[in-house]
Amino acid sequence: MDQYADSPRTRYITAASAVFAHKGYHAASLAGIADQLGVTKQALLHFFGSKVVLYEEVLSALSDRLLSSIENVEGTTPEAMLRTFFLHLSQDALCNVEDTQLVARALLDAQTTSENWPMKPFLDALGALAHKTKRWSKASDAELFCWIYQHIGSIQHFAISQTTLRGMYGAEAFDVLKETHQAQLRAALADLENDPV
Amino acid sequence: MDQYADSPRTRYITAASAVFAHKGYHAASLAGIADQLGVTKQALLHFFGSKVVLYEEVLSALSDRLLSSIENVEGTTPEAMLRTFFLHLSQDALCNVEDTQLVARALLDAQTTSENWPMKPFLDALGALAHKTKRWSKASDAELFCWIYQHIGSIQHFAISQTTLRGMYGAEAFDVLKETHQAQLRAALADLENDPV
DNA sequence: GTATAAACTTACCACTTGGTAAGTTGTCAA
DNA sequence: TTGACAACTTACCAAGTGGTAAGTTTATAC
Numbered sequence: 001m002d003q004y005a006d007s008p009r010t011r012y013i014t015a016a017s018a019v020f021a022h023k024g025y026h027a028a029s030l031a032g033i034a035d036q037l038g039v040t041k042q043a044l045l046h047f048f049g050s051k052v053v054l055y056e057e058v059l060s061a062l063s064d065r066l067l068s069s070i071e072n073v074e075g076t077t078p079e080a081m082l083r084t085f086f087l088h089l090s091q092d093a094l095c096n097v098e099d100t101q102l103v104a105r106a107l108l109d110a111q112t113t114s115e116n117w118p119m120k121p122f123l124d125a126l127g128a129l130a131h132k133t134k135r136w137s138k139a140s141d142a143e144l145f146c147w148i149y150q151h152i153g154s155i156q157h158f159a160i161s162q163t164t165l166r167g168m169y170g171a172e173a174f175d176v177l178k179e180t181h182q183a184q185l186r187a188a189l190a191d192l193e194n195d196p197v
Numbered sequence: 198m199d200q201y202a203d204s205p206r207t208r209y210i211t212a213a214s215a216v217f218a219h220k221g222y223h224a225a226s227l228a229g230i231a232d233q234l235g236v237t238k239q240a241l242l243h244f245f246g247s248k249v250v251l252y253e254e255v256l257s258a259l260s261d262r263l264l265s266s267i268e269n270v271e272g273t274t275p276e277a278m279l280r281t282f283f284l285h286l287s288q289d290a291l292c293n294v295e296d297t298q299l300v301a302r303a304l305l306d307a308q309t310t311s312e313n314w315p316m317k318p319f320l321d322a323l324g325a326l327a328h329k330t331k332r333w334s335k336a337s338d339a340e341l342f343c344w345i346y347q348h349i350g351s352i353q354h355f356a357i358s359q360t361t362l363r364g365m366y367g368a369e370a371f372d373v374l375k376e377t378h379q380a381q382l383r384a385a386l387a388d389l390e391n392d393p394v
Numbered sequence: 395g396t397a398t399a400a401a402c403t404t405a406c407c408a409c410t411t412g413g414t415a416a417g418t419t420g421t422c423a424a
Numbered sequence: 425t426t427g428a429c430a431a432c433t434t435a436c437c438a439a440g441t442g443g444t445a446a447g448t449t450t451a452t453a454c
Contacts (some may be wrong), residue, residue: 008401008402022308022309023223023309024221024223024224024305024306025224026220026221026223026224027221027222027223027224029440029441029442030441030442030443031440031441031442039401039402039403040402040403040404041442041443042402042403042404042443042444043401043402043403045442045443045444046400046401046402047401049443050442050443051441051442051443097308101305101308104301104305104357105305106361107354107357107358107360107361108221108298108301108302108305108357109221110360110361110364111219111294111298111360112219112220117361117364117365119361119365120365123365140377142370142373142374142377143377143381145374145377146374146377146378146381147381149351149354149355149358149378150351150355150378150381151351152354153350153351153352153353153354153355153358154346154347154348154350154351154354155350156350156354157304157346157349157350157351157353157354158346158347158350160301160304160305160308161304161346161350163304163307163308164303164304164307164314164316167307167314168314168316168317168320173339176339177339177342177343179339180337180339180340180342180343181343181346181347184340184343184344184347205431205432226410226411226412227411227412227413228410228411228412236431236432236433237432237433237434238412238413239413239414239432239433239434240431240432240433242412242413242414243430243431243432244431246413247412247413248411248412248413
């Protein structure tokens with residue numbers, strides 16, 4: 001791993017991450033990413049050798065970020081941790097949308113290109129955490145997973161719809177939607193201390 | 198509108214729809230779409246003039262399909278109609294994933310290209326239907342919309358994750374997930390006849 | 395002072411892309 | 425028979441793509 005936050009390699013991955021998120025793998029060009037960094041595309045090729053390797057590194061860094069977002073969540077009980085995790089995720093997805101876009105694009109492109117799954121460690125860790133809550137301790141893996149995935153899906157879809165919703169209904173209406181969305185998520189996370197019904 | 202299902206124009210839009218869904222706008226090439234149809238790319242340009250016009254027609258056809266999926270839903274009460282609509286949507290999204298992919302890609306690409314919103318008529322009609330149910334008749338627009346969007350998001354995210362989930366956990370495990378997902382959706386749609394809590 | 399290596403740049407290449415121009419084929423009405 | 429038009433195809437082009445090869449700058453080690 002790079003130990004300097006501003007190491008060229010890390011800077012390149014960060015910039016590439018943003019461009020891949022906004023445009024998608026094919027629409028993003030090495031020259032475009034390089035332009036944004038003030039270098040030539042050969043600087044990228046010097047470090048990563050090819051475009052797909054750069055993309056893989058971007059996804060790998062994304063995977064690390066997702067995983068550490070679970071491992072570093074604060075809270076005394078599993079219920080509190082899971083709650084704050086989801087609420088943070090919901091806010092993060094909205095104000096820092098790039099990771100959400102990367103995940104969505106990776107899922108869409110996975111139909112054609114069979115790759116390694118950057119989300120797996122994240123999902124497994126999230127499942128392990130949720131399994132410790134009273135609500136889900138006795139549930140089957142499938143039930144637990146679907147409950148998790150439902151919330152992630154809802155959060156992700158809302159986040160990537162941000163621009164569209166703002167365009168369709170206006171900025172003020174979207175702000176109301178944002179708060180309502182957050183409130184509904186909070187309500188859905190209210191009964192984690194209770195046993196399943 | 199084309200009155201013949203096998204009119205060249207309609208055939209072209211259908212084929213283009215599939216390719217755009219699988220690869221995304223930029224990765225899809227006119228030559229690739231044309232190859233799949235057994236014609237040259239100039240056949241496509243002859244009808245649509247340019248790639249982006251073809252894409253717009255694909256999105257427009259998608260919009261029509263989405264809207265008519267609501268307008269043609271069967272049921273005697275609004276509650277029953279909404280329920281069957283969501284359950285159908287959930288199944289459709291899984292076995293006929295292309296439209297779901299198109300929607301997701303359109304949402305992602307909307308960040309950069311401000312376009313017309315193919316989902317709007319669909320969402321408005323869905324909102325109007327849901328507003329007739331007892332559960333949501335007295336709710337605010339924002340609450341209603343977020344509830345709808347949450348379910349659509351969950352369905353869409355699960356559908357576009359299909360390949361990834363199958364790859365991560367295996368085909369049998371995914372089948373269990375599929376049924377669990379459907380069961381959880383059915384449970385969430387159970388209390389539409391009741392007043393809000 | 396010099397060697398070495400990392401971090402680049404300039405120049406170039408083969409290939410694919412969307413798009414244009416012009417020609418070809420087939421059908422059908424007058 | 426001929427004219428018109430739709431539905432194409434062949435040939436071509438400028439621009440942009442990822443990638444290679446070779447040279448240049450800069451810092452560091454000895």
